[in-house]
Amino acid sequence: MSAGGRSHTPDRRGDWGAKTSLRMDPFADTLQRLREAFSAGRTRPAEFRAAQLQGLGRFLRDHKQLLQEALAQDLHKEHSKPAPASGTLHKLCPLPGRSCLQSAFESEVSEISISQSEINLALRNLRSWMKDEKVPKNLATQLDSAFIRKEPFGLVLIIAPWNYPVNLILVPLVGALAAGNCVVLKPSEFSRSTEKVLADVLPRYLDQSCFAVVLGGPQETGQLLQHKFDYIFFTGSPRVGRIVMSAAAKHLTPVTLELGGKNPCYVDDDCDAQTVANRVAWFRYFNTGQTCVAPDYVLCSPDTQARLLPALQSAITRFYGDDPRGSPNLGRIISQKHFRRLQGLLGCGRVAIGGQSDEGERYIAPTVLVDVAETEPVMQEEIFGPILPIVNVRSLDEAIDFINRREKPLALYAFSNSKQVVKRVLAETSSGSFCGNDGFMHLTLSSLPFGGVGASGMGNYHGKFSFDTFSHHRACLLRRPGMEKIYSIRYPPYSPRKLRMLLVAMEARGCSCTLL
Numbered sequence: 361m362s363a364g365g366r367s368h369t370p371d372r373r374g375d376w377g378a379k380t381s382l383r384m385d386p387f388a389d390t391l392q393r394l395r396e397a398f399s400a401g402r403t404r405p406a407e408f409r410a411a412q413l414q415g416l417g418r419f420l421r422d423h424k425q426l427l428q429e430a431l432a433q434d435l436h437k438e439h440s441k442p443a444p445a446s447g448t449l450h451k452l453c454p455l456p457g458r459s460c461l462q463s464a465f466e467s468e469v470s471e472i473s474i475s476q477s478e479i480n481l482a483l484r485n486l487r488s489w490m491k492d493e494k495v496p497k498n499l500a501t502q503l504d505s506a507f508i509r510k511e512p513f514g515l516v517l518i519i520a521p522w523n524y525p526v527n528l529i530l531v532p533l534v535g536a537l538a539a540g541n542c543v544v545l546k547p548s549e550f551s552r553s554t555e556k557v558l559a560d561v562l563p564r565y566l567d568q569s570c571f572a573v574v575l576g577g578p579q580e581t582g583q584l585l586q587h588k589f590d591y592i593f594f595t596g597s598p599r600v601g602r603i604v605m606s607a608a609a610k611h612l613t614p615v616t617l618e619l620g621g622k623n624p625c626y627v628d629d630d631c632d633a634q635t636v637a638n639r640v641a642w643f644r645y646f647n648t649g650q651t652c653v654a655p656d657y658v659l660c661s662p663d664t665q666a667r668l669l670p671a672l673q674s675a676i677t678r679f680y681g682d683d684p685r686g687s688p689n690l691g692r693i694i695s696q697k698h699f700r701r702l703q704g705l706l707g708c709g710r711v712a713i714g715g716q717s718d719e720g721e722r723y724i725a726p727t728v729l730v731d732v733a734e735t736e737p738v739m740q741e742e743i744f745g746p747i748l749p750i751v752n753v754r755s756l757d758e759a760i761d762f763i764n765r766r767e768k769p770l771a772l773y774a775f776s777n778s779k780q781v782v783k784r785v786l787a788e789t790s791s792g793s794f795c796g797n798d799g800f801m802h803l804t805l806s807s808l809p810f811g812g813v814g815a816s817g818m819g820n821y822h823g824k825f826s827f828d829t830f831s832h833h834r835a836c837l838l839r840r841p842g843m844e845k846i847y848s849i850r851y852p853p854y855s856p857r858k859l860r861m862l863l864v865a866m867e868a869r870g871c872s873c874t875l876l
């Protein structure tokens with residue numbers, strides 16, 4: 361049994377991690393080793409951090425094809441050409457009898473290049489991010505040094521989901537490495553081929569005394585979570601987010617929770633229906649709809665719906681052909697369990713476009729549902745598949761009210777030719793992120809924080825936000841040993857004069873309220 365607790369042969373996981381076979385607690389040795397490395401200060405120097413980030417970059421470059429093959433197999437995307445015979449993962453094809461072929465475009469855009477950009481950004485900025493941050497002082501501390509020191513938390517656990525199994529584990533890892541932590545990575549057991557590459561190959565590129573990949577499903581992860589970590593970064597469903605947060609609470613461990621939910625997409629009457637349909641369709645059906653920030657449902661008037669339907673049909677046909685099942689650009693649903701859940705949702709409302717499915721292939725056609733009731737399951741749970749319900753509203757007010765009656769979403773979209781309409785949706789709602797007149801393009805900006813709010817999560821990352829997330833911001837004030845005479849105004853016996861002087865001295869300088 362590996363450090364993940366699941367039964368793998370030792371070479372299944374490579375030689376990284378603990379010798380765990382006969383131990384009751386399969387994680388203890390690994391975690392102990394990492395803690396010792398952190399206590400020894402191994403991960404703190406900037407040179408060490410940079411070397412790990414460079415190693416991660418080399419891993420991506422050296423094994424890009426292997427990763428793309430793994431992604432193709434996990435997400436069951438087909439391609440026009442079979443993966444090369446040399447592809448070591450080809451034989452692991454999860455759909456026997458069919459070629460599991462590489463779909464390079466989506467994995468390049470959403471997994472490899474995003475991870476690489478994050479590494480490059482961290483390498484370029486590492487030293488400036490690590491620098492102590494000077495802060496304004498008051499009169500009482502004028503002669504002192506006041507700053508924020510960015511300290512690594514220590515031992516960090518990163519738990520990832522299956523839908524972008526490279527991006528959603530490596531991008532947080534970049535932040536954790538840059539911030540100088542020791543890291544345990546727990547990839548999803550559903551994206552098995554990618555999990556295998558991460559477990560077998562990635563360790564060769566990082567310092568094994570400071571990092572480990574552990575494997576397992578709910579049971580093993582539950583066991584892992586009994587241990588004390590100094591920070592837990594979880595991406596996944598709200599249901600499991602609650603489990604992770606409860607486990608973290610036992611040790612008072614801080615968490616970032618990157619969760620899911622239903623992302624509304626308001627489409628105003630004043631819009632170009634074809635442009636909106638192209639954008640909504642691409643972002644809805646990208647990765648077969650298995651994207652946490654995908655537009656989950658459209659809110660629009662019946663008139664706009666009538667204009668959108670042929671435009672959506674046109675976009676789907678242009679993107680995936682007359683028979684999307686044969687398209688090399690449309691993937692498959694990750695597992696039988698998820699397929700059955702989605703097949704159930706096809707029974708909601710009325711199918712206006714698509715609706716076909718094939719259990720053997722876990723294929724679901726790009727689908728649009730209309731006449732959907734709010735109470736139906738497709739409007740109650742996160743869809744996470746290639747199904748787009750349209751819900752009718754009579755006005756912008758009604759759309760805003762509809763959005764605000766629900767949990768705060770991870771992302772919110774508004775399409776309109778009118779800036780005022782987009783600005784009103786932005787001003788009168790709340791969500792983890794917002795994009796006007798497009799899908800999740802905001803994710804391409806590492807200058808924006810990525811994270812949820814309320815039920816869609818807490819905390820954020822990407823770019824410098826990742827570094828800050830994985831750093832403890834330690835408040836520091838270094839005072840002079842002398843000057844006791846001046847400082848003694850704060851000591852008893854107290855007097856009104858001393859109080860006046862102290863209040864003046866303690867007032868923050870250089871701050872003015874910008875609202876007044």
Ligand code: NAD
Nearest residue numbers: 520521522547548577578581582596597600618619620652
């Ligand atoms: P999931 O919550 O089922 O699993 C996520 C991780 O938790 C996996 O590594 C899994 O092994 C582990 N896990 C599962 N059950 C567990 C348990 N009982 N105890 C401890 N660990 C457990 O999520 P998923 O199905 O892999 O991913 C889909 C969900 O993730 C969707 O809700 C989606 O919106 C969300 N998601 C969010 C983001 C984001 O950035 N906010 C990104 C991608 C996916």
